[in-house]
Amino acid sequence: MELWVPGSALDRVGDARLDPGWVRGLWSGEGARLLRVGAEHRLPLTDEGGLRFEPPAGEFEDQRHLLVGTVDGMGVFAVDDPAVPAPTAVGRFAVTGLGDTERDIAITALALVNWHRVAPHCGICGGDTIVREAGHVRHCPACVRDRFPRTDPAVITAIVDADDRLLLAHNATWDAARMSLVAGFVDAGESLEACVRREVFEEVGVRLAEVRYVASQPWPFPRSLMLGFAARAVSPDIRVDGVEIDRAQFVSRAEYDALLAEERLGTPTSASIAATLIGLWRRGELPL
Template sequence: MSFPHLDLAANAHDRAGVRRVDADWLAARWADPETRVLVVAGTRLRPVDGAPDWRPSAEVPDGTRVLLGERGGRTWFAVLVDPAEAPGERGDWVGLRAVLPRFAAGVVEEAPLLFHAIGMAEWHWATRHCPRCGGRLEPRSAGHELRCPDCGKAQFPRTDPAVIMAVTHGDADDEAILLGRQHSWPEGRYSTLAGFCEPGETLEDAVRREVMEEVGVPVGEVTYFGNQPWPLPASLMLGFTARALTRDVHVDGEEIETARWFTRAEMKAALDDGSVMIPAGVSISSSLLEHWYGARLVSPGW
């Protein structure tokens, strides 16, 4: 088995960026019966049997068309509609987290397309007025640009860099990993630490600052691990491994309720007896944990 296994970062589609301003090409691809479209109401989708409902373009309502790109000989779009005008019952429409179990079950090929669609929907939903003059923004470039008709200012999709880290300490015989838990989580749930990068800050320094702020542990060496899109609502999760300089923990009491060191033996025992739950499946946190542990980890209930 190879690590890391950043499943949700695999199977990228061709985003066909040069086609976003080609009106004739866009019209032809939209009319193609092989084209598939995901309808997003605000920031929510309506799954069918737990899967995103990709439909032919002839079967979707009017809305803002967003070109996602090409893959597998097809062109893929999202159509963004107002939640008040979405077909079906309001309870039929769910957030992205509702379909993540599908990816955990191994169906990850469509993840980049879905993340692209939801990420764009989140941006459109949150960015409706010009920050310069307050004018109502209008979509351009197949949904990838919003322009103010009053002052001409253009807006482009934003992605927030967030660091997520496996903090470890010790040598091979007693190496331990530091996990934390939030107040709102169910009893026994722990995960790797994470936080957002601030302006003017390197990613490595963001790792050190977040660990110090949340659990009071100084960090030395920081090594890049991998990255994964996470449009909840607009993040790119950048994974790192980090070497702690001490095991003394002083939690902030705000974001983190408690933090705990686990050796590999302690991790296995806690998972076996059900006293601890950790991220499982396809999240980058799970990838970090399994890379450290050296094997797949099973944690029912997460």
Template sequence: MEWSDLPLSRSAIDRAGVRRTEPGLLDRLVDDPQARVVLVRRGLVATVPGPVADQVMLAVLPPAKVVPVVGPAAEWLLLGVADDGTAYLGLHVPEPEAHADLEGIPDEEPFAVVAPHLRWSPLREIGTDLSPQDVGLATTAVALAAWHASHPRCPRCGSATVVEESGWVRRCTQDGSLHYPRTDPAVIMAVTDVDDRLLLGHAATWSPGRFSTLAGYVEPGEPLEQAVRREVREEVGVLVGDVEYVSSQPWPFPASLMLGFRGRALTTEVTVDGVEVTQARWFTRRELDDAVRAAEVVLPSRTSIARALIEDWFGGPLTGPVEGPGWSEGR
């Protein structure tokens, strides 16, 4: 497979980093009829039906349609600029109760009037449908909105923070300290043994039959290769030797970067930790194919790097049930 084709890594938008400090930039773009806005609410992005049945596209609205709903105090985010010069803004949509005083807009859905075809979609489900430009816009909008929602106050003194640099910095109003969006690196690994069997695990929080590659967050001061070895040993008791980097993919749920690896196991005895992982087993290609076709094993969605790692080892697509909307995995 082409690792550059990972669903959420296909970004084709200029993030316009050099423009973020332009004085008054966001005010000008909000007044620009050519600009477009991407909406995020509770980690979901606004979408509209696509030209093909059961397909969706990212909803991009002119600012003039958005301002009456969110008001003049909205915190706008510069997501990037397209090749044709169109500037794209992100906006975290407040909860409906914040708009109860707006005439003609139902309390249950503030955008029901201005955008009646709007729906809210999780990136896990629609990532493979979106164009490269829309993927870049959506992943950035979701990650930035989550960071802003969770950092209204300064971690140093607790004072309020305000948005600066086009949504890419928050400044403390008391001590002047600057705070930047964070990204949490996590390793995810396709571990194989000497017989080229693949190791998959079942997390304690998943429904029966769901299996995926092992994964975990990188600890402070830890090299990525050591993180791979540590996570596998902690979760399933298997020792890993050689580790090879494969590819990465943003995973804004809320702020992860998944770093994909292959690892070669030195041992094969499995002892799950019983806390994070409750089952783990080795699969041959025939065993995994049969289990997926029989719906005994449910694999992660095609949006995830986990699915790409599994099918890269398998040598092609696997056909069978995949994760649904209730999937709680961070991979």
């Protein structure tokens, strides 16, 4: 099920970006755009809520300017700029009101910038690395090794019981009303399905019967790939871990709607896969 930006017109030009001359031509070409990415995942916005691009200025700097891709053959670039001028919004909220193409651009730009911020040195020898492939590779001259943007896989699961009630959980660090789905990072050597079962049992004490993959979503805050699942609980008995999750409950659709109407439930941002999975459940469309 392809739910993430299916209508995006962004072309990642994976082969063409190997040619530095071609990339420089895009930078100076007609219709090229530059997106500044600020500190704390902030993105510049227009008054209407879209991404605020600017035309590239000066020479292309291959150690600083990052090629996101092309749209209709025109280059889209990003640059790390902690002092990006207002108005801005934190990325996870900024992408909520964007169309598929701008959302794709924003998330890709954030992912690249976040990676470069934390990867200036080689993980093997500690030496300085240099940027290659228009920002998609960092090369260590000493080790003669390439490094690629890191992505951390995490699972998130819409869990229902025999009565088709949805499990909502509250993280101990969240605002009191906020609840969402159980999620967690994949361990080394662990399959996605095994991770779903482990995380759910560790956090809320629920054993799962059927586990089905639904869809994925990049979430570079700072570098996650969220893999969405649907699962059915063996029983509705809950035992929270009391550390990460301090309370959880199964809710019917009517109960969920009532909590929303009474403003007693804080929900995930609409651009998140958590909101997508909850929406599938509310419409009776989870693949179970």
